[in-house]
Amino acid sequence: xxxxxxxxxxxxxxxxxxxxxxxxxxxxxxxxxxxxxxxxxxxxxxxxxxxxxxxxxxxxxxxxxxxxxxxxxxxxxxxxxxxxxxxxxxxxxxxxxxxxxxxxxxxxxxxxxx
Amino acid sequence: xxxxxxxxxxxxxxxxxxxxxxxxxxxxxxxxxxxxxxxxxxxxxxxxxxxxxxxxxxxxxxxxxxxxxxxxxxxxxxxxxxxxxxxxxxxxxxxxxxxxxxxxxxxxxxxxxx
Numbered sequence: 001x002x003x004x005x006x007x008x009x010x011x012x013x014x015x016x017x018x019x020x021x022x023x024x025x026x027x028x029x030x031x032x033x034x035x036x037x038x039x040x041x042x043x044x045x046x047x048x049x050x051x052x053x054x055x056x057x058x059x060x061x062x063x064x065x066x067x068x069x070x071x072x073x074x075x076x077x078x079x080x081x082x083x084x085x086x087x088x089x090x091x092x093x094x095x096x097x098x099x100x101x102x103x104x105x106x107x108x109x110x111x112x113x114x
Numbered sequence: 115x116x117x118x119x120x121x122x123x124x125x126x127x128x129x130x131x132x133x134x135x136x137x138x139x140x141x142x143x144x145x146x147x148x149x150x151x152x153x154x155x156x157x158x159x160x161x162x163x164x165x166x167x168x169x170x171x172x173x174x175x176x177x178x179x180x181x182x183x184x185x186x187x188x189x190x191x192x193x194x195x196x197x198x199x200x201x202x203x204x205x206x207x208x209x210x211x212x213x214x215x216x217x218x219x220x221x222x223x224x225x226x227x228x
Contacts, residue, residue: 004157035218042204042220043158090157100146100165100208103216105157
């Protein structure tokens with residue numbers, strides 16, 4: 001089954017404790033992206049990757065890191081999480097970054113930073 | 115600047131009645147337009163998209179959307195709402211003439227009452 005998987009689905013952590021949220025897709029997509037969803041703000045893009053070893057900042061990159069060493073994986077790293085990073089996070093992929101391709105979304109990771 | 119507006123935070127409709135979820139956009143070039151749906155505790159799912167051609171686009175689950183270039187709108191519609199349509203709906207636009215960036219609206223919660 002074609003899908004985007006994220007782990008963990010739920011995470012409660014404390015300020016300053018490094019964490020990684022994994023994202024993997026099995027559709028051989030070139031483009032992958034991370035979003036955060038907050039009430040009243042919709043989805044805001046954190047980072048994106050057009051292909052392996054190519055990443056770039058989205059609209060709200062501060063406090064996050066990403067890497068794209070393999071085509072299928074695109075982990076999101078919070079080196080020192082803060083309470084304002086409490087949010088619902090989605091990973092997405094699509095065949096290419098341009099054009100009319102729709103994005104495929106993972107199930108989401110709900111992160112709480114205390 | 116590119117933007118997407120969903121003017122209603124919530125739309126309430128009785129089961130069996132027609133529904134409309136509004137979306138307007140502002141881009142510098144010709145857009146690709148998308149609708150996504152998010153059910154509780156799930157990731158976003160693609161519903162439909164407008165690329166070019168016929169202004170009325172048909173998508174999944176009986177939904178359709180009408181592209182209106184003069185009004186820069188892309189409203190989502192369904193002739194007869196179901197309780198199971200209750201979800202959060204996002205409009206998104208990709209500006210082909212600019213950065214090709216995908217911009218999401220803030221979302222509209224659709225509540226269908228029995």
